[in-house]
Amino acid sequence: MKKALDNLKKSNASSKLSSIKDIEITTTHLYLRFKPKNQEELNILAIDSTLVLYDYPLDYEITEIGYYYRDPEVSDDQPTYQYCAIPVDKKLPKGVEYELIANLFIPDEDNVDSTEGKTSGKLYSSDLIDSLVDEALRITNNLDMALHNKSSKVSASKWRPAGKIKVWDDVQNTFVGVEGVQVRARRWFTTHRGFVKADGSYSCDGRFRRDANYSIDWDRHYFALQDGLLNGATYNGPKKRGNWDLNLKDDKQAYYATIFLAAHDYFYRHNYGLRKPSNTGGLGRITIKAREANGKSSHAEARKLYGGSDISLKAWGDPSHLVYGTTIHELAHASHKNIDRDAYIDLTWKGWISPCTPSSESCDHPGPTGADARRVMETWATTVEIVLTNLR
Known part of the structure; x- marks a missing residue:
């Protein structure tokens, strides 16, 4: 950013940007890599909902839609590294090792209600912030020149990530909203988030000027899906400008979405006053390993002692109502244990x-x-499964 600012000051653009001489490049955020050693330390990070964690480095371009990234340095019995950018004055969770990768200066590009943006406690014109960000992207070869060269106001206008996320329901014979799942839109170190409503729609809590990477983490405060040993189940969507609509059917992500719906309904919606499988979430949240296997699913909290999950779900290939029901069934075992x-x-x-x-x-x-x-x-467990599944 300092080099970008120097370039602007030397260019003719500085005459059009009245406040350029007053801007200060100071650290606003820290780019961190957390190194959790086990599921418990991973849950410590999950307690803090203000931490927007990714299992891949944020300074790399995502070129392929997929499931998850695992750092080759990490052993199989440990969670992969978690990356995030946090405000410089934020208190960090205790008990988890971390590494400072870089000090960041992140201007506020959103400026929803004003032509001015606030950075490091000072107000600057949105034109100055836009020019500074564009120059920083240009000198690092990350600027989309096709968009940059367009002179229309529309091409540089801010847009809000939104869309619909749905999954196929075999009983209703239609796509239904994946209620409760969080959609994230990220451009480099800035992330805006939104939760999917019952009808499948979502809208994120901020705007961008350029393309953003969409993604989904299949977890909430009380539960988390796993894909592979200690890897969170995720979906890295497209990098684009504009709405991201997704209809999931007959694939791994549809499997995750149906399991997520069942867990979300048990914890957050209708459950006839049943005790939650986990009272606290966070450190005590339920982990569900969504296996690509069809067989006997099980609940065994003791598995977590050696890096396993509370629930091993083996409903791969089953119709959606059976995947949903099996998830409810195993969560009911956890709830039963939580009662006495x-x-x-x-x-x-x-x-x-x-x-x-x-x-x-x-x-x-x-x-x-x-x-x-x-x-x-x-x-x-079977009684709870029948009752809650019939409420869908």
């Missing part, structure tokens, strides 16, 4: 641990006590 932890642990011991310890063959024959314990656990 000791009683649930006793049922688990009698129904699964004790019968299955000798051999896999003995696990298939738990005896009367074990069968009764399993029946109680499954009756609870």
Whole structure:
């Protein structure tokens, strides 16, 4: 930015920008790389909703739509690095190692209600901020010259990221809104966010002048989907100017979206007063590993002790209502445990641990006590599954 400012001061543009001599290039944001060692440290970061975290470096161009990036330096038993840009005066979460990558000067490009922008506590004209950002992009070979060379006012106008995110519902035989999911629009180190409504529409909380990278993180405060070992389930969308509309069907992202809808409904919508599977979220949020497998799904909190997830979901290829119902079923097990932890642990011991310890063959024959314990656990979860699934 300092070089960009020097270039503007030397150019003829400085005569048109009255406040250019007064502008100061000072650090407004810090570009950080967090290095969580386990799921617990990852959850510490998740507690702070003001941290906009990405699992890939923000100073690299995203050239391909995809799922997630994993840093090659990180071992398989640890979460990948998390990147973000934060205001210089923000307090950081304790207990997670981080590295300062760079000091940043980020002017306010939005200026929603004014022709002036505020940077480092001072007001500058939006023309000055626009020129400064354009020059910084030009000298780093990141300026879209096709857009820059257009002289029309429309080409440089600010736009608000918005659109619709929907997923196919086999029962309703139509696309339905993925209510509650957060859509993010990022241009380099600046991110604007918006939550999807019941009808699928969303609108982000800020504007850009140029193209932005859209993305989705399939998580909320109380739960998080995982794709692979300790990787958050994400979707890196297109880089574009204008609305991003997405209809998901018969693919991995549709699988994620349906699981997300079930978890969101359980935690945030209709649940007949059932206790949440997690009371606190954040450090105690439920992790759901969305496996590309079809088999017996399960809930086992103990898996988190060795880097696993609370819920292992194996409903790949099932119709959407079965994926939704299976997710509700496994969340109901977590909720059951949250009601009376000791009683649930006793049922688990009698129904699964004790019968299955000798051999896999003995696990298939738990005896009367074990069968009764399993029946109680499954009756609870199945009842909740039927009731909540029928509310859709």
